[in-house]
Amino acid sequence: MVAAVAERVAAGPSANALLNVQNVSVRFGGIVALNGVSFDVPRGAILGLIGPNGAGKTTLFNCFSRLYIPNSGDILFEGRSILREPRHAIPRLGIGRTFQNAALFDGLSVRDNIKVGCHASTGNGFLTNALRLPARHTEEERIGKRADEMTAVLDLGSYAQRPAGGLPFPIKKRVEIARALAGAPKLLLLDEPAAGLNHEEVDALRAQIRRIRDAQNVTVLLVEHHMSLVMSVCDKVVAIDFGKKIAEGTPAEVQKNPDVIRAYLGTGA
Amino acid sequence: MADTVASRNGTPAASAAGFVWGYRYGLLLVVLPLLLIAGGKAGFVSNFQFLQLSLMIVYAIAVLGLNLLTGFNGQISLGHGAFFAAGAYTAAILIDQHNWPLWATLPMAALVCFFAGYLFGLPALRLEGHYLALATFALAVAVPQILKYRHLEPITKGVMGINVFKSDPPFGLPLSTDQWMFLVVLAVAAFMFWIARNLLDSRTGRALIAIRDHSMAASTMGINVAHYKAVVFGISALYTGLAGALHGVIFEFVSPDSFRFELSIAILVGAVVGGIASLPGAVIGGVFVQVIEKYADALTKQISAAVQLPLELDPWLIYGIVLIALMYAMPTGIVGGMAVLWRRLKAMRGL
Numbered sequence: 048m049v050a051a052v053a054e055r056v057a058a059g060p061s062a063n064a065l066l067n068v069q070n071v072s073v074r075f076g077g078i079v080a081l082n083g084v085s086f087d088v089p090r091g092a093i094l095g096l097i098g099p100n101g102a103g104k105t106t107l108f109n110c111f112s113r114l115y116i117p118n119s120g121d122i123l124f125e126g127r128s129i130l131r132e133p134r135h136a137i138p139r140l141g142i143g144r145t146f147q148n149a150a151l152f153d154g155l156s157v158r159d160n161i162k163v164g165c166h167a168s169t170g171n172g173f174l175t176n177a178l179r180l181p182a183r184h185t186e187e188e189r190i191g192k193r194a195d196e197m198t199a200v201l202d203l204g205s206y207a208q209r210p211a212g213g214l215p216f217p218i219k220k221r222v223e224i225a226r227a228l229a230g231a232p233k234l235l236l237l238d239e240p241a242a243g244l245n246h247e248e249v250d251a252l253r254a255q256i257r258r259i260r261d262a263q264n265v266t267v268l269l270v271e272h273h274m275s276l277v278m279s280v281c282d283k284v285v286a287i288d289f290g291k292k293i294a295e296g297t298p299a300e301v302q303k304n305p306d307v308i309r310a311y312l313g314t315g316a
Numbered sequence: 317m318a319d320t321v322a323s324r325n326g327t328p329a330a331s332a333a334g335f336v337w338g339y340r341y342g343l344l345l346v347v348l349p350l351l352l353i354a355g356g357k358a359g360f361v362s363n364f365q366f367l368q369l370s371l372m373i374v375y376a377i378a379v380l381g382l383n384l385l386t387g388f389n390g391q392i393s394l395g396h397g398a399f400f401a402a403g404a405y406t407a408a409i410l411i412d413q414h415n416w417p418l419w420a421t422l423p424m425a426a427l428v429c430f431f432a433g434y435l436f437g438l439p440a441l442r443l444e445g446h447y448l449a450l451a452t453f454a455l456a457v458a459v460p461q462i463l464k465y466r467h468l469e470p471i472t473k474g475v476m477g478i479n480v481f482k483s484d485p486p487f488g489l490p491l492s493t494d495q496w497m498f499l500v501v502l503a504v505a506a507f508m509f510w511i512a513r514n515l516l517d518s519r520t521g522r523a524l525i526a527i528r529d530h531s532m533a534a535s536t537m538g539i540n541v542a543h544y545k546a547v548v549f550g551i552s553a554l555y556t557g558l559a560g561a562l563h564g565v566i567f568e569f570v571s572p573d574s575f576r577f578e579l580s581i582a583i584l585v586g587a588v589v590g591g592i593a594s595l596p597g598a599v600i601g602g603v604f605v606q607v608i609e610k611y612a613d614a615l616t617k618q619i620s621a622a623v624q625l626p627l628e629l630d631p632w633l634i635y636g637i638v639l640i641a642l643m644y645a646m647p648t649g650i651v652g653g654m655a656v657l658w659r660r661l662k663a664m665r666g667l
């Protein structure tokens with residue numbers, strides 16, 4: 048307890064943020080995908096991460112899930128660096144994510160996809176499951192219940208038994224959100240959830256994101272090109288361009304920022 | 317297919333249906349062999365036919381092992397004959413040189429092959445697709461040579477091979493040795509299929525399929541991909557090795573030439589023909605391997621005689637022909653093809 052408090056004090060004013068991004072740089076050969084990006088994600092917030100194509104948004108997400116290791120800088124989750132954690136330990140810390148191009152398990156049903164999302168919060172191994180030991184039944188029941196809850200939250204009931212492979216893209220993206228939520232993350236990373244959605248669907252998504260934040264008690268980091276969604280749902284927005292942070296603040300502030308306008312109109316650079 | 321969906325959809329009705337199905341299968345597993353044994357007693361089923369049946373079941377276990385690895389986890393193996401051989405030799409050596417009883421030999425062979433598969437699977441993790449296929453291919457080619465290796469001869473008996481004595485039926489049961497071995501093989505197979513089904517219909521099985529379908533996404537769901545891949549390699553080798561041990565015992569003989577590279581291909585073709593990601597497919601695959609092994613030679617001779625080819629055909633040609641024909645007619649294997657046919661029939665009746 049004392050140690051935890053001391054740590055917070057030592058870490059300065061940003062210590063009650065859920066996620067601290069500290070000076071993160073990522074290079075791919077000659078390409079600098081991220082260049083010293085820093086910002087905090089406050090607990091309980093919906094934070095928008097915007098920027099033109101190729102700005103480095105997905106690269107940053109990939110650092111959060113340890114698919115990439117930054118060349119320099121650090122990423123703290125609940126005050127602890129995640130960079131030394133193995134990739135598969137990340138969801139157990141409480142970070143769940145979706146992918147820009149919907150990385151579902153095509154051969155599994157929607158319900159089973161969502162069940163895979165429970166992997167990190169469950170623990171039965173090969174022997175228990177192979178021999179149908181009693182623990183198998185209790186855990187499978189728990190997983191099934193959780194999957195049904197998330198199916199309901201994302202309104203996927205009519206798709207539950209369908210194989211994920213053949214679903215339309217917008218449904219796939221919704222299944223991904225359900226799958227990520229199944230693991231009860233503290234931080235949910237959404238990479239362009241509105242891609243391919245029509246007007247009403249974006250409205251539904253907006254309501255869903257709010258409901259998820261409030262009911263599931265998660266902090267949301269939202270990468271999105273759909274500006275009206277970002278501006279209406281986010282508490283705070285960070286804008287990056289060419290791997291550099293160019294603005295940070297409330298949606299209204301960021302929208303007015305001349306650098307942001309220039310980045311989007313393409314008159315800069 | 318409809319069955320798997322029903323058994324996975326955890327409603328009470330579905331689980332009751334699953335129970336009834338399990339019950340029926342269980343009954344079938346008791347009644348069918350009893351009928352066969354009765355047929356054997358009455359002289360309708362010969363000992364040779366019991367041996368043939370046992371071999372089919374043995375190959376079904378081997379194919380199931382490969383199904384788990386390739387069909388459900390997406391790792392290719394062209395070398396499962398190596399694990400089959402390892403299981404057979406473990407059993408033969410233990411029985412012949414150490415006088416182990418059969419019941420102790422089988423778990424030991426399984427264990428040896430699990431570790432062999434696990435250890436092979438660990439470095440194989442860095443190999444994807446074609447490279448893994450090549451590494452397993454090398455294994456399959458190397459094993460017969462290793463078994464013939466001069467300095468291992470005191471144990472492996474080199475090209476001479478090892479004679480294995482079948483154990484007689486215990487408790488003075490009034491069964492022939494072939495009938496008894498048939499029951500043993502069937503019981504082992506039933507247990508191993510039950511295990512496979514349990515695994516697949518659980519957190520573990522979903523993780524295996526997740527890795528197959530999208531290994532990067534699987535890792536971000538918290539699945540330790542390396543661990544799962546290595547363990548399932550071990551389990552797969554365990555199945556195939558256990559099949560090898562049973563093969564050695566019912567065949568009463570093991571030698572390097574029984575485990576040539578063609579065996580690995582036979583197991584793979586059996587898996588693909590039955591349906592690579594299907595448990596019933598493994599049974600069909602097992603039957604296929606045995607039937608081809610038995611008739612390929614004669615069939616090839618007949619074909620070359622019929623079309624009057626001036627050159628001699630290799631019996632393995634049959635594999636290629638059957639495989640191409642089947643892949644053309646039923647790209648998802650016999651089980652998948654049957655499911656499609658069944659759906660069409662139902663649709664036609666519905667009209």
Ligand SMILES: Nc1ncnc2c1ncn2[C@@H]1O[C@H](COP(=O)(O)OP(=O)(O)OP(=O)(O)O)[C@@H](O)[C@H]1O
Nearest residue numbers: 075078080098099100101102103104105106107147
């Ligand atoms: N694995 C990789 N190897 C090489 N270059 C990469 C890799 N991943 C990303 N990049 C490069 O890094 C830069 C940032 O890409 P990133 O995908 O993060 O952009 P983004 O902001 O998500 O764009 P979009 O809005 O189009 O999704 C791009 O120039 C991209 O080509």
Ligand SMILES: [Mg+2]
Nearest residue numbers: 104105106147
């Ligand atoms: Mg992106």
